[in-house]
Amino acid sequence: MSKNTLYDKVWDSHTVAKLDSGQDQIFIGLHLIHEVTTPQAFGMLKEIGSGVAFPGRTIGTVDHIIPTLSQIRPYEDEQAEKMMAALEQNVNEFGVRFLHLDSGKQGIVHVIGPELGLSQPGMTIACGDSHTSTHGAMGSLGFGIGTTEVGHVLATQTLALNRLKVKRIEVTGALGPGVTPKDVTLRVIHDLGIKGGLGFAYEYGGDVFDTMSMEGRMTVCNMSIEGGARIGYVNPDETTFEYLEGREFSPEGEAWERGLAYWRDIASGDDAEYDDVYEIAGESIEPMVTWGINPGHSVGISQPLPEVGSFAGEDRKTAEHGYDFMDLRPGESILGTKVDVAFLGSCTNSRISDLREGARLLKGNKVHPGVRMLVVPGSQQVKQQAEEEGLHEIFNEAGAEWREAGCSMCLGMNPDKLVGAERSISTSNRNFIGRQGSPRGRTHLGSPAVVVSSAIAGCIADPREMGEQA
Amino acid sequence: MSTKRIEKIVGKAIPMPRDDIDTDRITPARFLKSITFEGIEKALFCDERENTPDHPVDNPAHKGANMMFVGKNFGSGSSREHAPQALKRFGVEVLVGVSFAEIFAGNCFAIGVPLGVASADDVNELIKQAQEEPETRFTVDIRNATVSYGERVISIDIQETRQKAFLAGTWDMLANLRGNLPQVEEVAQSLPYVTNFESEAQ
Structure with a gap:
């Protein structure tokens, strides 16, 4: 059993009780909410007549369904409009702070948490989204939960959990x-x-x-x-503390010292x-790119695609399925695989450093005529910063589309989707079948550098071969 | 929020051989745009079913089944509770598989769907039995942690804490959690970031 790790220390200090079930009841320091996984949870509160236990430790924004092109209300997508209206009503009714589009601080929850200094070391952070693990970068324990659990946090600021x-x-x-x-x-x-x-x-x-x-x-x-x-x-x-200092929700003065x-x-x-x-x-470690249908199906970009025989048991079937779905063959090179779409964005890679890297490599180049490239900042603040630095001009001049902040083409919940059997190179996090909105769409995951080098070449390309720029 | 004891589930099974079935496949993202879970069962494996003429979920031989046998790492990826909700509303009351993704397992527990874990060989045997003799009546016994059919009895692992809660009918944790609200306040007051250096903005 682990001892004296950050995990153990935070877990112990946040334990409220040992439940009859044997699970631990854990206090949640920060609860981030968004439109998709909360409507049923607020419904549950209404059903039991409960309020939000710690409204000050809850903060909401909108990210998954938000269109990144035209954000004029009502949205064209009626369901998205309904979902947005439900969130607006719930945060009002329950007194939860909400970073709406007009706040200048809206964005993907996992981008704005650290950006605003909300996510801090030694906290437990929960959100109805699996990528809440992002906040672990701050030295906190962040984890994704389901909607019923969102209801538990709203009503009690705690969760019933098993120790990892x-x-x-x-x-x-x-x-x-x-x-x-x-x-x-x-x-x-x-x-x-x-x-x-x-x-x-x-x-x-x-x-x-x-x-x-x-x-x-x-x-x-x-x-x-x-x-x-x-x-x-x-x-x-020290890197963490330097990042946190001066952010909107970071402590100041003497409180900062106590925080440290x-x-x-x-x-x-x-x-x-x-x-x-x-x-x-x-x-x-080489630049990596995925070839199959889950994020483990990856290869060093200069290596031949793995033989199916290198996978054991059921993994072999998944690999065969992956090759079949992606229309690729073992032993071949991934380099040169033609792509239709390049996506730079998502909670994985939509921060200012990602956009700077993308712009640096794209500067003076053009997106290949056969490629549609979307650049989607992770938050309104990232967007503003990028525009102050003139990055958007580099993207526009290169022929990429510069968009508003949101989850965009990471998942098919908003208008940004693959069409038919389109193949994308993407900085997002999941290459699951259908993930980018088309049941036949094919996704390759890679770094911002790989996405940009591929967007320019029109096919998967090694960023290290871009000459001096890389 | 009714909660009930879950001791035994008897019925036919849908076999879902294959590992790493992620929640995007169980319920594609476009079905997450509803503000209720009502009707979410229609989304169950819908893209896959459209492209697979003999999908196990559509196979008439498995009609009326109330359990599912699955491979390794079932429910990986997105935390969407829509996936277990779709399974439950479709009629799946229990799943037996080789392993389950962490968040998916938590969601299943939260809505009262037990998960049983067995060895790959045992799960393959169950899948084969359900495929070859789809009328087989299986019994999942939560107390004894077994799944059986005919004379055959296979041991399964049910996480102990969850097993207890299913048997006691206390798997809806909300009442338990709310009962401790005074202690919650105490723990909050003991945390430095709540009391000692909270920024004004919070």
């Missing part, structure tokens, strides 16, 4: 040129498998994480759930014990 084991993932050394945090997370999932994290929280550490930016850490923690781990975190350090003391104390101790440790040499 802790696996330390140590990435040593340094990353090579053109290799990014997205490649690190894809490599972890490649090595440990999409079921490898079941029952675990991942603690990421080692030289590569020590020197990684906060936004890079968010990208990695974001995809913990794709490896089966409900929680992924990085211990808070708690945050330093909550990190895993030198004597921490883990249930398991896995090590990867940073130098061995």
